[in-house]
Amino acid sequence: MSMTDQAAPAVTTPPGPGAKQTDGRTRERPLALRLLARPEVGVFLGAVAVLVFFLIAAPSLRQGGSMATVLYQASTIGIMALPVALLMIGGEFDLSAGVAVITSALTAAMLSYQLTLNVWMGVIVALVVSLGVGAFNGWMLVKTGLPSFLVTLGTFLILQGVNLAVTKLVTGNVATDDISNMDGFDQARALFASSFDVGGVQVKITVVWWLVFAALATWVLLRTKYGNWIFAVGGNKESARAVGVPVTFTKITLFMLVGFGAWFVGMHQLFSFNTVQSGEGVGQELIYIAAAVIGGCLLTGGHGSAIGPVFGAFMFGMVQQGIVYAGWNPDWFKAFLGVMLLGAVLINLWVQRTATRR
Amino acid sequence: MYRSRRITTALAVAAAAALVLAGCSSGSGGKKAEEGADGASAGKATTPRMTVALVTHQAPGDTFWDIVRKGAEAAAAKDNIKLVYSADPNAGNQANLVQNAIDQKVDGIAVTLAKPDALRAVLGKAEQAGIPVVGLNSGVSDWKQLGLLEFFGQDENVAGEALGKRLNEEGAKKAVCVIQEQGNIGLTQRCDGVKKTFEGTTETLNVNGTDMPSVKATITAKLKQDSAIDHVVTLGAPFALTAVQSVSEAGSKAKIATFDLNKDLTGAIQRGDIQFAVDQQPYLQGYLAVDGLWLYENNGNYSGGGEQPVLTGPAFVDRSNVERIAEFATKGTR
Numbered sequence: 001m002s003m004t005d006q007a008a009p010a011v012t013t014p015p016g017p018g019a020k021q022t023d024g025r026t027r028e029r030p031l032a033l034r035l036l037a038r039p040e041v042g043v044f045l046g047a048v049a050v051l052v053f054f055l056i057a058a059p060s061l062r063q064g065g066s067m068a069t070v071l072y073q074a075s076t077i078g079i080m081a082l083p084v085a086l087l088m089i090g091g092e093f094d095l096s097a098g099v100a101v102i103t104s105a106l107t108a109a110m111l112s113y114q115l116t117l118n119v120w121m122g123v124i125v126a127l128v129v130s131l132g133v134g135a136f137n138g139w140m141l142v143k144t145g146l147p148s149f150l151v152t153l154g155t156f157l158i159l160q161g162v163n164l165a166v167t168k169l170v171t172g173n174v175a176t177d178d179i180s181n182m183d184g185f186d187q188a189r190a191l192f193a194s195s196f197d198v199g200g201v202q203v204k205i206t207v208v209w210w211l212v213f214a215a216l217a218t219w220v221l222l223r224t225k226y227g228n229w230i231f232a233v234g235g236n237k238e239s240a241r242a243v244g245v246p247v248t249f250t251k252i253t254l255f256m257l258v259g260f261g262a263w264f265v266g267m268h269q270l271f272s273f274n275t276v277q278s279g280e281g282v283g284q285e286l287i288y289i290a291a292a293v294i295g296g297c298l299l300t301g302g303h304g305s306a307i308g309p310v311f312g313a314f315m316f317g318m319v320q321q322g323i324v325y326a327g328w329n330p331d332w333f334k335a336f337l338g339v340m341l342l343g344a345v346l347i348n349l350w351v352q353r354t355a356t357r358r
Numbered sequence: 359m360y361r362s363r364r365i366t367t368a369l370a371v372a373a374a375a376a377l378v379l380a381g382c383s384s385g386s387g388g389k390k391a392e393e394g395a396d397g398a399s400a401g402k403a404t405t406p407r408m409t410v411a412l413v414t415h416q417a418p419g420d421t422f423w424d425i426v427r428k429g430a431e432a433a434a435a436k437d438n439i440k441l442v443y444s445a446d447p448n449a450g451n452q453a454n455l456v457q458n459a460i461d462q463k464v465d466g467i468a469v470t471l472a473k474p475d476a477l478r479a480v481l482g483k484a485e486q487a488g489i490p491v492v493g494l495n496s497g498v499s500d501w502k503q504l505g506l507l508e509f510f511g512q513d514e515n516v517a518g519e520a521l522g523k524r525l526n527e528e529g530a531k532k533a534v535c536v537i538q539e540q541g542n543i544g545l546t547q548r549c550d551g552v553k554k555t556f557e558g559t560t561e562t563l564n565v566n567g568t569d570m571p572s573v574k575a576t577i578t579a580k581l582k583q584d585s586a587i588d589h590v591v592t593l594g595a596p597f598a599l600t601a602v603q604s605v606s607e608a609g610s611k612a613k614i615a616t617f618d619l620n621k622d623l624t625g626a627i628q629r630g631d632i633q634f635a636v637d638q639q640p641y642l643q644g645y646l647a648v649d650g651l652w653l654y655e656n657n658g659n660y661s662g663g664g665e666q667p668v669l670t671g672p673a674f675v676d677r678s679n680v681e682r683i684a685e686f687a688t689k690g691t692r
Binding site (some may be wrong): 058060063065066067070072073076095112113114115116117119120121160163164167168172173174178179180181182183184202251267269272273274275277278279280281282283284287291299320321324325326327330331333334 | 365380382384385386387388389417418419420423424537540561562563564566569570571572574575576578579580582583584596599600603607608609620621622625629677
């Protein structure tokens with residue numbers, strides 16, 4: 001990443017297609033190059049490259065149903081990658097995002113089951129808990145001034161232990177009880193984990209939610225005051241504060257947005273699989289962060305988009321399932337995944353460098 | 359000021375939620391529908407109180423290990439034993455936990471040997487300290503060489519071979535063996551066992567076991583990639599239940615068989631969603647390991663005569679016997 005690229009979204013200038021650039025150098029560059037400089041274009045090309053590659057390498061991927069499977073895998077990563085990306089643009093990141101998903105699902109499942117309540121009660125309380133975890137992360141960060149790495153590493157460990165210990169304490173087992181025969185389950189499943197038919201292909205509802213959330217996040221980021229605040233606090237916290245951006249509010253709400261994402265994905269897992277094992281989710285936080293980084297969000301904050309992580313998540317799902325569709329030796333699975341992702345990121349980087357040169 | 363107002367709001371929301379909660383109970387399922395039932399109990403011994411450490415390579419939150427621990431706890435309660443349980447999937451950390459037990463001067467140690475070489479040194483120290491050690495679950499080919507008293511478990515290869523033979527009887531032609539933790543020796547041995555006796559072709563498939571949606575998508579992808587697959591073999595109960603969804607989503611006719619059992623799986627066998635499970639009886643492993651140490655301490659006995667392992671599996675659970683077993687699985691002990 002070049003310096004001009006990082007510095008581009010200045011505190012007072014909202015980035016976006018309509019943003020006025022006062023820098024003389026950028027005005028004269030052709031449209032193609034200006035397009036390439038956008039954070040999501042590199043990853044878009046990377047995603048296309050991976051897609052074409054696997055369409056050639058894996059014949060069975062060419063059926064519509066196969067693409068639905070890839071999109072499903074991408075959506076469960078992508079829904080979380082969106083708030084994680086916004087948080088990263090805001091200059092922080094969240095290591096607790098993976099286990100927070102399971103915390104939410106466990107809360108909903110255990111509350112409904114143990115008190116024999118309509119499952120919607122569990123869903124609502126789980127939302128409160130998830131937003132609470134996010135608020136706690138943000139509040140700790142703002143109050144202590146510790147780096148988000150430390151704060152959320154702490155939360156990650158706490159949640160991992162609490163998930164296991166509370167589940168064991170409450171259910172006597174390390175997994176929750178089956179709630180599929182309880183009141184409200186079918187409606188909740190329709191919202192969080194159903195699928196619908198498009199031309200004979202079963203498409204998961206999570207794919208729709210993923211795209212809706214992505215559109216919403218893009219609008220917020222590019223067209224609202226809050227979006228500007230996110231770029232501002234991620235670019236330079238102190239100057240943002242100096243020009244009147246509510247830094248504390250922005251950071252805490254960004255963590256709460258991650259909490260919302262964790263709740264949504266957690267509910268999907270619960271209503272899709274009926275029970276939750278308390279040890280799941282570990283390691284997923286890195287996949288969300290990876291999808292955001294591949295999607296053009298800088299680890300240092302202040303730069304990125306909401307549509308980039310959509311392609312980042314798509315690429316992750318595409319590579320992970322593409323390897324299976326291609327029927328390659330499974331021992332190499334993770335190595336393939338790593339090589340493909342690095343390759344995609346390099347394409348991304350190369351595109352950005354080419355675009356911002358001169 | 360700003361902050362306290364937010365806390366007040368949060369409290370108000372919580373209070374409102376609690377009120378609504380009261381009027382929103384479910385008419386079906388839930389805790390109320392479950393019968394209250396405790397695990398097996400066999401009275402309590404009057405022998406002097408002893409302390410036993412159970413050190414496993416459990417990863418947190420796995421239903422399988424929970425059953426092992428319950429068996430060990432049941433035996434400890436019966437034998438007037440104080441049970442100290444600890445676990446770590448990392449071999450070096452597990453060795454430290456064994457050292458920790460030696461430092462505590464426990465009267466006996468039960469240990470799993472997932473990575474036997476990493477435990478060799480610390481088991482030597484236990485021997486020097488005069489603490490009897492028994493093995494359970496994994497390490498069927500190493501326990502004797504490491505100087506352990508006895509071993510309770512399943513030979514993973516034997517279990518895999520048994521499953522492979524069963525697939526032959528069912529007339530299977532092509533099976534996919536789903537590994538949820540890439541690089542785990544025990545899991546690899548199971549698939550190797552299947553490959554050895556199964557007369558059709560066996561392929562393996564690695565999935566990310568900590569992310570269920572990804573497990574589901576990957577099995578679905580495999581079934582679509584190869585429509586000749588007629589049996590999916592999973593190596594843990596939760597993954598078998600997920601495979602049921604994958605099969606239906608892929609529009610495949612593949613049948614599902616699995617290793618290990620839990621309470622939801624017995625229901626799936628009763629419904630016919632899953633053909634059968636190979637059960638290594640984890641409860642029995644935990645129970646016998648602790649009970650074996652008690653017998654050694656109080657009567658000098660050792661099962662298997664120090665020569666042969668005591669096998670706890672493979673026990674097949676299918677439609678013919680699932681009804682009786684489901685009763686115990688509901689309590690989380692089978």
